[in-house]
Amino acid sequence: MTGLQVWWADFCGDFYSSFIREDRYKLLLDGIGVTIKVSLLAIIIGILIGILIALCNLSRYKPLKIFGGIYTDIIRGTPSVTQLMLIYFVIFASVRLDKWIIASIAFGINSGAYVSEIIRAGILSVDHGQTEAGRSLGLSASQTMIRIVIPQAVKNIFPALCNEFIVLIKETAIVGYVGLMDIQKAGDFIKSATFKPFMPLLGTAVIYYVLIKLLTLALRQVEKRLRKSDIR
Amino acid sequence: MIKVKNLHKKFGGLTVLDGIDEHIEQGEVVVIIGPSGSGKSTFLRCLNLLEKATDGEIYVDDEQINAPKVNVNRVRQKMGMVFQQFNLFPHLTIMDNITLAPVLLKKMTREEAVKRGQELLERVNLSEKADAYPAQLSGGQKQRVAIARALAMNPEIMLFDEPTSALDPEMVGEVLDVMKDLAKSGMTMVIVTHEMGFAREVASRVLFIDQGKVMESGTPDQVFNNPQNERTKLFLSKVL
Numbered sequence: 105m106t107g108l109q110v111w112w113a114d115f116c117g118d119f120y121s122s123f124i125r126e127d128r129y130k131l132l133l134d135g136i137g138v139t140i141k142v143s144l145l146a147i148i149i150g151i152l153i154g155i156l157i158a159l160c161n162l163s164r165y166k167p168l169k170i171f172g173g174i175y176t177d178i179i180r181g182t183p184s185v186t187q188l189m190l191i192y193f194v195i196f197a198s199v200r201l202d203k204w205i206i207a208s209i210a211f212g213i214n215s216g217a218y219v220s221e222i223i224r225a226g227i228l229s230v231d232h233g234q235t236e237a238g239r240s241l242g243l244s245a246s247q248t249m250i251r252i253v254i255p256q257a258v259k260n261i262f263p264a265l266c267n268e269f270i271v272l273i274k275e276t277a278i279v280g281y282v283g284l285m286d287i288q289k290a291g292d293f294i295k296s297a298t299f300k301p302f303m304p305l306l307g308t309a310v311i312y313y314v315l316i317k318l319l320t321l322a323l324r325q326v327e328k329r330l331r332k333s334d335i336r
Numbered sequence: 337m338i339k340v341k342n343l344h345k346k347f348g349g350l351t352v353l354d355g356i357d358e359h360i361e362q363g364e365v366v367v368i369i370g371p372s373g374s375g376k377s378t379f380l381r382c383l384n385l386l387e388k389a390t391d392g393e394i395y396v397d398d399e400q401i402n403a404p405k406v407n408v409n410r411v412r413q414k415m416g417m418v419f420q421q422f423n424l425f426p427h428l429t430i431m432d433n434i435t436l437a438p439v440l441l442k443k444m445t446r447e448e449a450v451k452r453g454q455e456l457l458e459r460v461n462l463s464e465k466a467d468a469y470p471a472q473l474s475g476g477q478k479q480r481v482a483i484a485r486a487l488a489m490n491p492e493i494m495l496f497d498e499p500t501s502a503l504d505p506e507m508v509g510e511v512l513d514v515m516k517d518l519a520k521s522g523m524t525m526v527i528v529t530h531e532m533g534f535a536r537e538v539a540s541r542v543l544f545i546d547q548g549k550v551m552e553s554g555t556p557d558q559v560f561n562n563p564q565n566e567r568t569k570l571f572l573s574k575v576l
Contacts, residue, residue, distance in 0.1 A: 237417075240412055243441070333426055333427050
């Protein structure tokens with residue numbers, strides 16, 4: 105047998121023992137479910153917190169501004185693993201909620217800080233003349249914000265938000281620290297059963313890559329529709 | 337219609353308007369000229385409360401509009417404003433730009449607003465652009481849409497803040513033509529501009545503002561052909 109054939113036989117054997125034997129692929133499938141579940145809820149929580157914190161930061165009311173500043177500062181200044189474990193083992197230690205929901209809250213709180221900065225920059229990126237035009241027509245400040253400034257801001261910040269979603273999905277690979285079996289943890293589990301790290305890690309990487317590729321393609325379609333008014 | 341008493345505006349330590357007293361009557365077309373930084377635009381922006389006057393009183397239809405508890409949004413609905421930079425809403429079609437405010441403020445139903453929008457677009461010769469987006473229009477077309485958008489609220493007064501200053505020269509005419517028509521229709525207008533020929537032709541009164549004060553006021557003939565004030569003479573000698 106040539107070297108290549110030996111390598112191929114090894115590869116197939118490795119593939120079989122990592123994914124097929126004892127239905128180990130099911131671990132990964134369940135892991136995909138957990139990753140998607142945690143990421144989706146975290147993205148939603150992150151956007152809601154992000155909007156609130158952005159409004160705090162843009163507010164004329166000092167205490168809100170200070171609160172927004174401190175929130176962003178602390179979240180950005182500490183590792184997300186530490187935040188996740190603090191929230192899981194300390195803050196929610198005595199709360200009876202599903203593990204994945206607590207994890208989502210932790211990631212949402214983390215993401216909110218970054219999303220708030222994106223939203224703040226987006227609102228500031230809309231030319232002040234737009235606000236003046238809206239107000240000069242007799243619209244109130246909030247009508248101007250909702251109908252004129254925010255739709256334009258959303259378009260401007262969309263690529264940055266997509267990027268944040270992608271970062272968030274990959275960030276959830278640390279949920280194993282609080283005992284959730286996501287894609288990464290499932291890969292680790294297989295590795296410790298077969299004692300061969302290559303195939304489960306390759307599998308983990310491929311799954312994350314495909315998930316994010318699909319998301320990217322979907323978001324690109326949305327962005328195209330948002331850009332409809334740019335046609336010349 | 338508009339009465340301004342002793343209007344002052346300061347930005348920090350800088351005095352931009354230094355005591356302006358002015359009456360603008362119904363149907364008047366008042367053209368404001370003056371060097372840059374003289375306070376012309378600030379005066380206009382004080383009239384529809386985009387700038388808050390530091391001191392003084394502004395009355396529209398005998399109601400003081402810069403008093404504390406006045407509903408600013410209601411006051412602004414009486415006054416249309418056209419900006420140097422057009423400020424069309426780029427995410428909306430031309431028709432939506434025009435109908436947004438009347439519909440949102442419940443002055444018209446959607447159908448009424450669209451009908452009015454079509455009339456106005458016809459008036460500014462842009463009927464075929466109703467479904468286009470602002471990015472697809474030239475500067476002159478954008479400014480004509482901006483005029484139509486302001487007219488959609490059926491304002492009593494139209495304010496123009498250097499409406500042709502951001503336009504390529506060949507597009508200035510089409511915008512001025514629309515404004516001339518508007519003046520002929522009897523609209524009360526206050527216009528800040530550098531277009532002296534237009535001022536001469538259309539204005540019922542010309543104000544020369546410098547250093548935050550009205551230095552000279554009169555018919556175009558008086559101000560352009562027989563200016564009394566030294567500063568007016570100096571300014572006109574440079575621009576005419």
